[in-house]
Amino acid sequence: MRNIDLHTEANVLSHYLISENCPDDTVIRFADALLLQSEPLSEKQIEWYSRAIKYPFLMPILDGGLALVNRSSPVRKRIFIMLCLLECDPRFVNRFLPLNRSWWYLIVAGWNAAWAVVGAIVGACLIKFFSIE
């Protein structure tokens, strides 16, 4: 990625997905997995993805927008690869296994989902406008 190292990218994605730092061994796995499973990004996609790494508040907007416009985007695949690695890491098991939650959590989750929708709409507009798909 343009002027972004893998360690930074991994940390940004890890914070975005589970609000945690990315351990060094997971960064190495991420590198391996990208070599074997990632898809090439276009120039536009590299530009915007690099921007989202540099300004992490853009990541949910980019990811959400692509979820509406192009769910199988190679950008999303990159984020998804990190998600899969984090899910298969015992240190983060409590971010993925079901936990006992009160009904209040549903309201919090609903609120977050509503913001995710807003972000996705903004993201979709940006993607269409700048032809990032």
Next chain:
Amino acid sequence: MSNTGQIHDYIVVGSGLTGAMAAQTLCEAGAGVLMLDVAYRNKTGLEFPSDDFISLRKNSASQHHMFLGKDYSGIPWGAIKTGAQLTPGRKYIVQEVEKWIPMLSDTFKPMESLAYGGLGNAWGAGCYIFSESEFQKMGILKSEFEESYQTVSNRIGISAANDDAMPYTVHGLKNVLPAIVPEKSIQNIVQSYQRQRSKFQQRGFHVGLPAVATLTKDMGERKALAYSDMDFWHDNDQSVYRPWMTVDALLKQSNFRLEERMLVVKFEEQGDLIKVHAKHTETNEEHIFTCRKLVLCSGVLGTARIALRSFERKQELPLLCNPYLYVPMLQLRTLGRATEQRKSGMGQLVMFYDKQRDNSDVAMAAFFTYRSLLLMRLIKESPFNFAASRALMQYIVPSMVIAGIHHPESTGSHKLLRLQPSSKTPTGDILEAQYVLNSDELKEVERTEKEFFKSFLSLGCIPIQKVQPGHGASIHYAGTLPYNSNGYAYTTSHRGLLSGTKNVYVADGSSFHYLPAKGISFTLMANADRVARKALGGA
């Protein structure tokens, strides 16, 4: 071209559910059996400890290899297609299928296998004895199968409950093991059904625990189910029956041999002998094996290819495949609850819709809870960004129940197979399929699904999506060489003898005129035992 010269008593083509049963019956009778199959095996080197799913997730530092594969090919991406539930350790089941047995079709996307043990390695283990009227529609008497159902059950071990589902599962079977204990969310659904039982039954719905080829008591080397919820990942305890277990046992017998890497292409009857032509999938060399009797157990599509190549006259063959839909649902009562440490990953509940109230034309839904296939598969399908989806799925997954609805199926004018020449395939041909439901069939499918949805809501399960993976996704096929006593081309006698031959038997589902919605695998295995006995010269 290689020709061993040896004359075998029997050649069995295929090492899957039907090949394993047919070979066992023949070997037990003392016959000499050569099994031919490509027989790819799991070479991933993935090893799973005996821990349950939760313990593994909390403790194993190498779980990323187990769950994603050493090459991370287990990262699920792309559209949901047939076989989406295959985990990295099970992907060998579909290895090289597109190269050796390709299918050309826009309307039919089946799953086939060249693996050791075949599609049975990913079988959901559901066992169902078809009714008298279902057998009548299939073109054969139920009495022909009764002894074989029991024989197969004794071999593989079946657990079931004596409840409202029993008339549609394994009613009449002896030596059935105690049922698998369902998890709490399923018990909630059962209690909900029992409170409204008469209302459901008046509408034709019957709910209960499934009969499954899974041990709840130890049997020889095979262990009782440990409720580790790792059933999609490994067969370490051999609790769930897989055909390779039978073939492994047969390999220890002196009258059984397996030739691997052999893709059977066609047969030729020459007098009282049969020449079986096969291609070695590594060397491309042609091999000819000779036998007195040939038993075809290569699956409906595989047997169709062999039959079409072997006879001079080419024609279209009819094809049957259950229409299939799956429905993710939410059970609000279990939202936000941690799940039990130990549970089974197999199907936990079945619902039968007996429209005519006579156990014919029954549609079926099998219920699964979701956990061991990991959140990633669900997150991928969510319309939200991945971070929001992760939080949402973590919360709702304990309440998620997935119903897979199968519809019964009859032949139709747009459900066909044909073999076309092709210079692009190693065998010089390609199977082409067309599978389209007519408007009446579509209306019936929609009407049936509406009734199921009403029942789901009555049980406290809210459908959130309808996923139609397309024709072929049920992985239940039949009908290509239907029963006929007149000896017409491309038909089979009730003894399983392929018309136009003296000693070629069809022991898979090719002969059934009709495909009940209840899972066909147990009946296929019973048929394989039955046909093997006929081939031995029994009554």
